[in-house]
Amino acid sequence: MDQQDLSWLQRHISGAVLLPGTPAYDQAVVIDNGRVQLRPRFIVQANSTQDVVTTLAYCKQNDLRLTTKGGGHSAAGYSLNAGGVVLDLSLMTAIELDTERRVVKVQMGARWHAVYVYLINSGTGLIPIGGGCPTVGIPGFMQGGGYSFVSRSYGLSVDNLVSITLVTVDGKVRKLSADASDPFDRELFWACRGGGGGNWGVAVDMEIKVHLPNTEKMLTGQIRYSPDRAQEVLGFYNRWVETLPNEMAVYGIWGLIPDPSNPAQKIQTFGFTAIYNGEFGAGAKLLQPLLELGPLTVSLNQITLPEFELINGATTLVANRSAYIRAGMMPPGAFKPECIAVFERFMASAPSPDSFIVWTHAGGRIEEFPDDSTGFAHRAARFVPELKAIWDQPQDTRANVEWAHAFFAALEPFFSGAYVNYIDPLLDHWARKYYLDHYPRLLRIKQQCDPDGFLAFQQGVGSDFEPDLSLPLNLAPLNRTFVD
Ligand SMILES: Cc1cc2nc3c(=O)[nH]c(=O)nc-3n(C[C@H](O)[C@H](O)[C@H](O)COP(=O)(O)OP(=O)(O)OC[C@H]3O[C@@H](n4cnc5c(N)ncnc54)[C@H](O)[C@@H]3O)c2cc1C
Structure with missing residues (x-):
């Protein structure tokens, strides 16, 4: 060339x-x-x-x-x-709403931000089941599953995917959907809904269901506690979330916030981000038990979901700083005292004060779809903790990566798998952890749509890459896409 x-x-x-x-x-x-x-x-x-x-x-x-x-x-x-x-694909950003079908068609260069703004401006009140951070792209997010603040009400993003236009490596432009006439196109559609981005071809557009939420404005709440309350509060949360209706999602967060008594300083806290898809009063009543546990700070608001996402999403961005990200899937009841003790121990010894954890509260409607309805394999997961180790200086890389790696390795006994959308090059047995028993079917589909492995990458379906986890950790997998 x-x-x-x-x-x-x-x-x-x-x-x-x-x-x-x-x-x-x-x-x-x-x-x-x-x-x-x-x-x-x-x-x-x-x-x-x-x-x-x-x-x-x-x-x-x-x-x-x-x-x-x-x-x-x-x-x-x-x-x-x-x-x-x-x-x-960033030039391909067209968005089109079919109000009658309640379907939005989006080209794959658009980010969730553009879809939120488009829907706000449409005046319909319709919402997509989109990313918590508005700058997240739709193709990667969607192909990994896609957790939204309202997934407990409406399912994962992939449960709301109607069709995909996918160009496969043979040059075919395929319209994939659950009722595509070609059985292989139906298989590919299954794989694209949870089997992970970058594996199946190039997605050019998607048709996505949108919903009219239960109320135009939702209750959103930020509740924070001092870390020395973790055993008591998270122990309670672990049981209490099982009593909540699908309309309520209570995500977790552990990291720095401005000190309420001296906002110029920052303090470590943990707590919750709550979103209630319903009337403010009913949502506030549901949150009452958390408020009775003596939080350091509480803020309850009423706002439309897309507007909340435009504001809140920025808080989890790495924003071009250096990061190493780890995650796991946790089943119901996983916040046991020993698990909480791991959070306490590692958050107290973080090499960088800016590192933080957020966790998704899953379940609800997500669990109601059959396990084999899509390629996504973790319908039974209740919490999805994601650790973002963040630092600035290259000489701090090893300390931060090793801390983050050891942290989530210590949480492994409480995990039921891992989330491909928080893809981690230093995760062992990654194919099993991302895809559980869906992997053999994904592998068969991969062999059929890309027999020569043209779209192969380090943690692509079909790769036999396994990181070397002997100490000191070999960091090379963090700095490459292709193994050879
Ligand atoms: C700040 C932040 C917030 C997040 N919030 C959430 C959240 O709320 N819920 C959640 O579930 N996840 C969340 N994620 C994770 C997110 O879903 C994944 O990072 C996802 O892969 C991002 O998709 P992307 O298109 O932006 O990524 P990219 O990095 O562009 O792509 C990801 C993978 O998909 C492939 N890919 C990209 N475009 C295409 C295409 N057109 N066709 C085929 N393959 C393609 C890429 O090659 C790559 O392998 C968040 C991530 C960040 C950084």
Whole structure:
């Protein structure tokens, strides 16, 4: 491949080819996790489905490896790669609402932020089952499952996916849905709903169900406690969440907040972010038992969900600082005293004060879908804790990674698996943990849609990569997309 070939590609697509050393290239390689500094040979910004087909064919013909970039929020930076090609869909951002069917059609360069703003402006009050952070991209989020603050009311994001337009590596443009006429397209649709981004082809658009929530404005609450109350409060929470209706979700958080008595200073706290899909009074009554446990701070508000997501989502961003992210799936009742003790011990010894944990409160409607209805394998999980170790100086990398690794290794006895959307290159037995007993079916689908492994990557379906966890940890897997 030489300059002449590249100008051929540029002439045959309506989008752009970005080369290193140009401002557009430099901007396109910026992702949420600033630790990831992978630099592709060039970037193709596609502007149409045909551009995607042409780029795939071009890369295959020229033996160039390729990854696709959506919102760039993969914790491991798997949307980028070193030395290959990045197919960036950020120019493809069309959104269209069919109010009658209650379906929004979205091109895969759009982020949840754009969908929230679009729906707010539509004046319909309709909401998607979207990401808690508005800058998260839809393609990665959706293909991993997708937990939303209202998933306990309406299911996972994938439970609300109506169809996907997917370009497979054979160059076919497929319209996947549960009732597609080709049985293999139905299998692929199953795989794309939980089997993880980057494995099946390039998604160009999706049709997604939207819902009219129970009330226009929801109750949202922020409740924080001093860490020395963790055993008592989390022990209570562990039992109490099992009594809640599906309309209530009570997420967890553990990290720094401004000190209420001296806002110039920050203090460690843990607590909850509550969202009630219903009347304020009923939601506040449900939260009463938590308020009686003597929190340090409480703030209850009424706001539409998309507006809340636009404000709240920024709190979990890494925002281009350096990060290593770990996560697990926990079954109901997992916050046992020994589990809480691990949180206490590690949060008290974090090398960086800015590291924090958030956890999703799952269950409810998510559990009501049959286990094999989609590729997502964790319907029985109740909590999804995610640790973000965050630091700035390169010399602090090892201490932070080793702390985060040891922290979640100590929580393993309380985990039932891991979440592919919080993908972790230093997770052992990752295929089993991400996909449980769905893995053999995913593997069969992968072998059929990508028999030569054109879209193979370190933790892609079919990869036999296993991290070496002897100490000191080998950090190389954190800095690559392809194993070889
Ligand atoms: C701040 C923050 C908040 C988050 N909040 C939530 C949350 O509330 N709920 C939740 O479930 N998850 C959440 N996540 C996790 C999120 O779902 C994953 O990081 C997801 O992979 C992001 O998708 P993306 O398109 O932004 O990522 P990318 O990094 O662009 O892509 C992720 C993977 O999908 C592949 N991919 C990208 N585009 C395509 C495409 N068009 N076709 C095929 N493959 C593609 C990439 O190659 C990569 O392997 C959050 C992450 C962050 C950083």
